[in-house]
Amino acid sequence: MTSPMAVEMKRSMSRRDEAIESGHAPEDTPAYQVLKQHGLLDNSYRLQHAKDIDAVPANSSPWLNCLARTLSCFCCPCMVKTFTVAEGYVTPVSDGRGNFDFHGVGNHLICDPFYTIGEQQSYGVNTIVHGDRSLLVIEQGKIGLALNKGQPILLPPGLHQWKDPVLVYRKSFDLNNNVIRLGPLTLVTVDEGYCAVTEDNGRQVILDGGDCYLLTHRNHKFQKYISMKIQSHQMKRIEATSADNVLMAVQSTVIWRITDALTAARNSADTISKNGDDKVGDLGDITKLTNDVLKQAEASLAAFIGAVNYSDTFNVATVVSQTHAHEASDTIDAHVVNGEKEGVMSEMPTASPLFDPVKLHGCVKHANKITKTYGVSIISINVVSAVPADTQLQSSLAQGAVAAAEAQKFETVAQGKARAALVEADGKAKSMQIIAQGAATAEVTRAEGARKAADLIASSEVAVKLAMLDKTGDALGGTKSTIFFGAEAKNLDSMLAPAIVAAGTNGVTSV
Structure with a gap:
């Protein structure tokens, strides 16, 4: 029973054979585009089918071979040679007279003592070279190189066979692979972001990235790749003297890239070895060019430091603290003057010129005047650290920084207390204003209520009299209250009793 994998393999082989027959060869892919453009692919030795292999066909059968071997045992065993070749294999045979052949599938019988029978070999995986006969398979994605009387022949993918004593x-x-040397030919693939330096009879030729190139003769040689990408390097620590003779120890970085590959290759990059061969080590090595860039960057940075007066900038912390102090005092003044600032603050420096990107740009321009002569553009030079090389001076500056920090701390505390007092006073004033407004509102409310009550009472005579009595009672109430004639309020009943009685009597009499 045939397995599904075997069925699929047969289908793929039939599709491949149909593609070849229809004119779509295996080399019709982008990988072989450059070789096809130059007409270098030779398919004259390619076979379309395995049945097209030039091999001696079978001339016997198992029974005949058995009979021949049996008979040869009685006469001359060396006269008879029998062998069987399996499917997918060939057996190399030489006739002892200088001729070579492949024997194909089946049973073979040779009655000649001078014939030599080799081991059968699979032509699907092996390269079989037997005398002047060759049988081989070139895999997809590869190219085969053969020499015909010294001339290169490039074999495309497929099964190839020939009989030629000078075709090797x-x-x-x-x-x-990026660089493939095919005898006198060289196939070069250049990735994007790179360029390739080649030498054509001593003249340098630059190959741009993103394409594949063929160097068509022996003296057009590939030399090396050059990266066109941005490079970043940390420069070694340098010591340079400032304008006021302070020896500075500076650590920095430089970012650069090659902008003109041809100028870089001609003027700075190593493209040939000292002994004159084409082996220059790493194909992408640009060590010499990198060293040239770093040296120029160091020189330009030293010139920049030599123009800086470090004594005006070493107390950067104090300058920054003074800036914060001015901003804080200006804020307090703004509260005092109803939120309006008076005057304009003078601009204060916030950093050392050693770290000023605008001034460092001048250092970059100075370096680029030199580096452009070998095709390099420096993008930026950045100072990572810059300290005096003298340890005693470093100690003094550290003490000054500590003192400046202490002063800034006390100044910050005082500013905080001032702002707190201002906020507290503002809060008390607003509180008193709110209390006064509340009391005034209460008085107005009470007055409005009294006025409305008086208007209501005035509208009724009885209510007026009752109100008068009520007020009179309030005036006479209490043990300490006295009548206008000097009597106490508690004796009012006894004082008014005779009058009441008299009034009552008069009333009875009248009745």
Whole structure:
């Protein structure tokens, strides 16, 4: 029973054979585009089918071979040679007279004592070279190199066979490699972001990235790749003297890139070895060019430091604290003057010129005047640290920084207390204003109520009299209250009793 994998393999082989027959060869892919453009692929030795292999066909059968071996045992065993070749294999045979052949599938019988029978070999995986006969398979994605009387022949993918004593197969090359040397030819693939430096009879030729190139003769040689990408390097620590003779120890970085590959290759990059061969070590090594860039960057940075007066900038912390102090005092004044600032603050420096990007840009321009002569553009030079090389001066500056920090701390505390007092006074004033407004509102409310009550009472005579009595009672109430004639309020009943009685009597009499 045939397995599904075997069925699929047969289908793929039939599709491949149909593609070849229809004119779509295996080399019709982008990997072989450059070689096809130059007409270098030779498919004259390629076979479309395995049945097209030039091999001696079978001339016997198992029974005949058995009979021949049996008879040869009684006469001359060396006269008879029998062998069987399996499917997918060939057996190399030489006739002892200088001729070579491949024997194909089946049973073979040779009655000649001078014939030599080799081991059968699979032509699907092996490269079989037998005398002047060659049988080989070139895999997809590879290219085979053969020499015909010294001239290179490039074999495309497929099964190839020839009989030629001067056509010699060398090896196959994987097209995935960036540099492939095919005898006198060189196939170069240049990735984007790089360029390739080549030498054509002593003249340098630059190959741009993103394409594949073929160097068509022996003296057009590939030399090296050059990266066109941005490079970043940390420069070694340098010591330079400032304008006021302070020896500075500076650590910095430089960012750069190659902008003109041809100028860089001609003027700075190593493209040939000292002994004159084409081996220059790492194909992408630009050590010499990198050293030239770093040296120029160091020189330009030293010139920049030499123009800086460090004594005006070493107390940067104090300058920054003074700036904060001015901003804080200006804020307090703004509260005092109803939120309006008076005057304009003078601009204060906030950093050392050693770290000023605008001034460092001048250092970059100075460096680029030199580096452009070998095709390099420096993007930026950045100072990471800059301290005096003298340890005693560093100690003095550290003490000054500590003192400045202490002063800033006390100044910050005082400013905080001043702002707190201002906020507290403002809060008390607003509180008293709110209390006064509340009391005034209460008085107005009470007055409005009394006025409305008086208006209501005035509208009724009885209510007026009752109100008078009520007020009179309030005036007479209490043990300490006295009548206008000097009597106490508690004796009012006894004082008014006779009058009441008299009034009552008069009333009875009248009745």
